[in-house]
Amino acid sequence: MRRIGFLLILLILQLPAWAKQPLPNIILLMGDDHGWEETGYNGHPYVQTPFLDEMAASGLRLDHFYAHPTCSPTRGSVLTGRHPNRYGIFRPGYSIRPEEVTLAQRLKEAGYATAHFGKWHVGPVKATSPTNPGAMGYDHWLSHDNFFEMDPVLSLNGAPPEKYYGESSEILVDEAIDYIRAQKQSEQPFLTVIWFGSPHEPYSGLTTDLALYRDLPQKYADRQVSLTSNETGQRIKRPLRDVLIERYAEITAMDRAIGKLRHSLQTHGLKQNTLLWYCGDNGIPPSGYRESRFRGLKGKVYENGIRVPGVIEWPAGIPKPRVSTVSAVTSDILPTLCTLAGTEVPSVPLDGIDLMPLIQGKMKTRSTPIAFWNFPVSSGDAAKPYIDPELQKGTTLLAKQSAGLFTRNFRNNHHPGITEKDYRGARAILSGDYKLVIDGGQNSGVELFNLKQDVSESKNLAKANPERVQELSKQLRTWQSSVLNSLMEADYNQAGKPNSPR
Structure with a gap:
């Protein structure tokens, strides 16, 4: 004892x-x-x-x-x-x-x-x-x-x-x-x-x-x-x-x-x-x-x-x-x-x-990459609202006018289904010193940067490092598929509870 x-x-x-x-x-x-x-x-x-x-x-x-x-x-x-x-x-x-x-x-x-x-x-x-x-x-x-x-x-x-x-x-x-x-x-x-x-x-x-x-x-x-x-x-x-x-x-x-x-x-x-x-x-x-x-x-x-x-x-x-x-x-x-x-x-x-x-x-060192993604939202999105629009109306005043209002309303929609266009939008993945950026700017295409050597992201290394571009692109795409699966409401059951352990 x-x-x-x-x-x-x-x-x-x-x-x-x-x-x-x-x-x-x-x-x-x-x-x-x-x-x-x-x-x-x-x-x-x-x-x-x-x-x-x-x-x-x-x-x-x-x-x-x-x-x-x-x-x-x-x-x-x-x-x-x-x-x-x-x-x-x-x-x-x-x-x-x-x-x-x-x-x-x-x-x-x-x-x-x-x-x-x-x-x-x-x-x-x-x-x-x-x-x-x-x-x-x-x-x-x-x-x-x-x-x-x-x-x-x-x-x-x-x-x-x-x-x-x-x-x-x-x-x-x-x-x-x-x-x-x-x-x-x-x-x-x-x-x-x-x-x-x-x-x-x-x-x-x-x-x-x-x-x-x-x-x-x-x-x-x-x-x-x-x-x-x-x-x-x-x-x-x-x-x-x-x-x-x-x-x-x-x-x-x-x-x-x-x-x-x-x-x-x-x-x-x-x-x-x-x-x-x-x-x-x-x-x-x-x-x-x-x-x-x-x-x-x-x-x-x-x-x-x-x-x-x-x-x-x-x-x-x-x-x-x-x-x-x-x-x-x-x-x-x-x-x-x-x-x-x-x-x-x-x-x-x-x-x-x-x-x-x-x-x-x-x-x-970090064990997993960090991903960023501006989802390609359609301006004509007519999907079913996730929350009653009346409940999404704001009440607190602010200085900036938008659509004639000095308040802000919110929205969130059921996503209608996954298509190839859903994978678009400016996106990036950061792994170690390297950062892959896809469509980050107009006509920018695929860019690869070594942030340790080039924090200004001025030197595109994509052509000189095709293997790393392929590796990071694959990781980014796999991650996007996981995110889209969540967006399609796969993470929660009808009672709003998580479907399964991580």
Whole structure:
């Protein structure tokens, strides 16, 4: 007996620091249209992000972190650990499907309290929506159907929207801090998701934040960019310099709100065992483009469309700062946090992997490729709606007008059947240092890049490496077939339950 007790003590002593702690609190933060280069720690010459820089200096900096080309697909991937095309979130304005099993649902089963603040954008947030945050596993939510600016209109737990006055990032963080403080009293671990509306256009900023960027070079004033007018909601053209001043002000305000959250965690004795994970939802949009070492923009499968800031701060689990160049993606968040919480992942095909070995410093290479795919949606799609269109109507106001509305409605359709054209659309697969891109741009055909040697994706190696092109093309095609099988509703039975284990 003594020997068994000694062995148990020895085993416990050998466990990593995080495993000896109570279940960690988890906070997921996401910027809206925040590109990889737009942080101080990634060397931006103008943008000031002192608190993200502190997180990167003290935690795990994910230098090769990826999202999907646009926002709704990325948010779906965080919720499910699955590529968004599996359940019909092809682009912004498409909803998730109600039977999808989410991170919040899995963590609730592990004993977590769950809350969502800010941008939702995978369905309406109203009470009657079958895809609102509550239906997807969140006990509490203060959310918006889409993006928002100063003085945002938000819905509390599905109630009619109300206006909240102030800078939007600070509003979300203040509300989240109140929630976290209440959870501390209950001694229940929490999953808190804060999805900011910044720095999505149309841009605006506090006077003090705007003043930080008044000295941007005059050369940017000569270029005109198209974006939304805060006054009319219509498209206008403005000098890039003026636009960048406002965009960078929004990033700094968001960063300051993150700093306020970190300070609150410290004040309430929660910082040590709270995992704080920040990332962007896609790359830089045309209205925010200055210069870049990367190719492409938001919406593209080239690096500037999909590589985003990624950083994890968790003193109990990451006691020393590290920088990782292992490729990781937003779909990895669910399997990683399920492992951390000691709960099983959903028993459906996943596209993300468990990054706990990476967090522990044990993962040197990624075990599976990462695939990206802009599904070829038909503008004349008359397929049967997956959800009653009335339930897909949004309620929260936003500044940008679309089809005469200052709200947004969603859609998701039953896919009529698989044809060869369904395999089309810009797509890419990233395996090790190599990235295969097919139809990434107009008349671009098949492209192969070695990102370690050519991060700008300027040298096409496809003709010189036909064997690698063939190998990656085959992997990509096989993966697409799996995704289309999911899209055809093969993963769930008529009761909405997973059909079989992974």
